Amino acid sequence: MLTVVAFFVALGLLIAVHEYGHYRVAVACGVKVLRFSVGFGKPLLMWRAKGSGTEFVLGLFPLGGYVRMLDEREAPVEPHERHLAFNTQPLRSRAAIVAAGPLANLLLAVLLYSLVNWGGVQEPKAVLSSPVAGSIAQSAGLAGGELVRRAAAGDEELAPMRSFEELRWVLTQGALDGQRVRLELEPAPGASLREVTLDLSTLNVRDADAQLFRKIGVFAPWTRPAIGEVMAGGAAERAGLRQGDLVRKIGQTAVVDGMQLRELIRTSVRGDQDVMQSWQVERGGQLVALEVMPDVVQEPTGAVGRINAYVGGNPEMVEVQYGPLEGLFKGADRTWEVSALTLRMMGRMLVGEASLKNLSGPLTIADYAGRSAEMGLMQYLAYLALISVSLGVLNLLPLPVLDGGHLMYYLWEGVTGKSVSDTWTEYLQRGGVAVLAVMMSIALFNDISRYLAKLLAVFA
Numbered sequence: 001m002l003t004v005v006a007f008f009v010a011l012g013l014l015i016a017v018h019e020y021g022h023y024r025v026a027v028a029c030g031v032k033v034l035r036f037s038v039g040f041g042k043p044l045l046m047w048r049a050k051g052s053g054t055e056f057v058l059g060l061f062p063l064g065g066y067v068r069m070l071d072e073r074e075a076p077v078e079p080h081e082r083h084l085a086f087n088t089q090p091l092r093s094r095a096a097i098v099a100a101g102p103l104a105n106l107l108l109a110v111l112l113y114s115l116v117n118w119g120g121v122q123e124p125k126a127v128l129s130s131p132v133a134g135s136i137a138q139s140a141g142l143a144g145g146e147l148v149r150r151a152a153a154g155d156e157e158l159a160p161m162r163s164f165e166e167l168r169w170v171l172t173q174g175a176l177d178g179q180r181v182r183l184e185l186e187p188a189p190g191a192s193l194r195e196v197t198l199d200l201s202t203l204n205v206r207d208a209d210a211q212l213f214r215k216i217g218v219f220a221p222w223t224r225p226a227i228g229e230v231m232a233g234g235a236a237e238r239a240g241l242r243q244g245d246l247v248r249k250i251g252q253t254a255v256v257d258g259m260q261l262r263e264l265i266r267t268s269v270r271g272d273q274d275v276m277q278s279w280q281v282e283r284g285g286q287l288v289a290l291e292v293m294p295d296v297v298q299e300p301t302g303a304v305g306r307i308n309a310y311v312g313g314n315p316e317m318v319e320v321q322y323g324p325l326e327g328l329f330k331g332a333d334r335t336w337e338v339s340a341l342t343l344r345m346m347g348r349m350l351v352g353e354a355s356l357k358n359l360s361g362p363l364t365i366a367d368y369a370g371r372s373a374e375m376g377l378m379q380y381l382a383y384l385a386l387i388s389v390s391l392g393v394l395n396l397l398p399l400p401v402l403d404g405g406h407l408m409y410y411l412w413e414g415v416t417g418k419s420v421s422d423t424w425t426e427y428l429q430r431g432g433v434a435v436l437a438v439m440m441s442i443a444l445f446n447d448i449s450r451y452l453a454k455l456l457a458v459f460a
Contacts, residue, residue: 006380008062012038014105014388015065018395021104022067022097023054029093032070032084040064069097091414098406105392106335112385114331120321121378123163124221127316128185129259133267135217136203140196144257145222146185149193154179162320164221171216173337175200176344211301223258224313227281234308239292241309242283249280258312268294268305275305331385338389346397400425400432 016038023036032053039059046057059065069086070077077085086094130144131137148167150158153174161167174181178201185194203215213219227245230236247255250264268275279290294305322330396404405428409420420428 010384010387012062013384014108014391015039015062017104017108017388018101018391019065019067021100021102024104025100026067026069026086026097029089029097030084031086031089031093031097032081033067034070035066035068037068038062038065091410095407095410098403098410099396102392102395102403105388105395106339109335109338109385109388109392110328110331112331112381112388113334114328116378116382116385117320117322117327117330118324119378119381120319121376121382122317123165123320124315125318126161126164126167127222128218129220129222129257130263131217132214132219132263135215136198136200137217140198142185142196142217144260146187147189148183149186150184151181153177153181158182158184163318164315166320167218168213169337171198171200171213171218173341174198175203175212175216176341176348178203220259220312221315223315225255225258225261226313228310228313230310231308234306235293235295236307236309239279239290239307241279241281241290241292241307243309244283245288246282247279248282248287250277262311265294265307265311266304269296269303272296272303335385335389338386339393342390342393346393399435400428401436402432405432 019036019038023033026033034053035055035057037057037059039057039062041060043057044060046055048055068074070081070084071086072082073087082088086097089097126148128137128142128144128146128148131142148161151161151167151170152158153170154177159170161170171181173179181198181200183196183198185196187194198216198218200216203212225247227236227241227247228243230241230243247261249255250261253264255261255264264277268277274293274296276291276293279292281288281290292307294307296303297306321327395402396407398404398408400406400408409425413419
């Protein structure tokens with residue numbers, strides 16, 4: 001239920017802000033707005049503000065919205081109101097009205113990111129877990145437990161890393177741009193700082209997903225190698241593992257953190273066969289020897305071992321909070337960075353350098369809306385900011401059915417002095433609808449594929 005509510009609140013807010021951008025600038029430019037609608041279909045609510053000629057509507061299906069303006073191309077206009085029609089406005093006014101919707105979403109993202117920065121959010125400390133075997137991090141000499149003080153991608157100056165999420169963002173940018181990422185590390189509390197370089201130019205990045213961070217080797221923050229909740233009937237329960245057990249050794253390998261423990265379990269299979277492991281755990285101050293045989297589970301990347309228990313303790317958390325001006329600047333900077341990253345990913349998908357699996361549809365949006373809402377208000381606001389950026393950037397794409405397509409028409413009119421003919425407008429609109437339909441179909445297919453993969457993992 002929370003997922004549904006969070007999804008519709010997010011969608012309604014982002015659409016309302018987008019349409020309000022169009023509406024507010026249209027009114028400022030002297031255009032008569034006939035209807036402001038959030039949602040399509042049968043009106044659930046309808047009212048007219050006092051002294052306003054605009055009808056405000058809340059539709060049954062909140063999957064979009066529109067602002068209907070007086071326009072001679074849509075219906076006859078009385079001579080005395082012709083100066084209030086959209087199509088009679090100068091080019092700069094029409095362009096401003098169209099651009100206002102996406103820009104409103106981007107401004108909303110700045111505000112939401114700023115609110116998160118001002119309110120503060122609990123995030124994992126930037127302490128590295130054991131690197132994935134064979135990864136770039138392991139080759140660079142990382143062992144796990146190092147605190148990342150500062151980091152930078154490419155030739156940028158080293159910037160303080162207040163949390164693991166900030167570090168993950170730097171790694172994502174470095175990987176997608178094929179750059180080297182420099183890390184300034186504190187190997188142990190009070191130890192001398194040293195700098196390490198991760199050469200991410202060797203990665204062939206097509207998907208910005210968890211597998212990318214496995215290749216880098218910086219997959220998760222450091223956690224204690226503890227056993228959490230044990231599922232009934234699983235390998236952990238059969239072996240006698242209990243919640244709170246601290247794993248010290250598996251075979252002859254000393255276990256130092258939760259990430260290493262997860263990797264030892266995942267790689268415990270031999271082909272498709274399960275393998276018995278000798279574990280040494282600390283329980284109530286005493287060492288206990290156990291024989292554990294992880295279950296074999298098939299994943300897209302191959303067979304892996306699982307014990308059906310939560311593995312790894314909670315990471316050390318820090319509160320990330322900024323002052324009024326710094327929080328605002330950080331919010332604007334994050335909006336710019338996410339916008340640029342979104343455009344780069346779209347460009348890479350267009351030329352085949354990135355997988356179309358990166359496209360997400362309504363099911364994924366709803367899923368993450370619910371998850372972020374469960375985590376707390378600040379996480380939900382951060383998620384809203386991310387979706388608001390995506391909506392703003394998407395609508396600025398030069399597709400005829402989107403705001404960016406109309407801006408493309410106005411650019412042509414500004415250069416040539418002539419508007420696009422009705423015939424060409426119709427052809428371009430049809431092409432835009434087709435492209436958008438293909439994109440939406442791919443996004444929905446990706447959503448369903450992810451959902452089915454989760455189901456198969458649960459039933460395994």
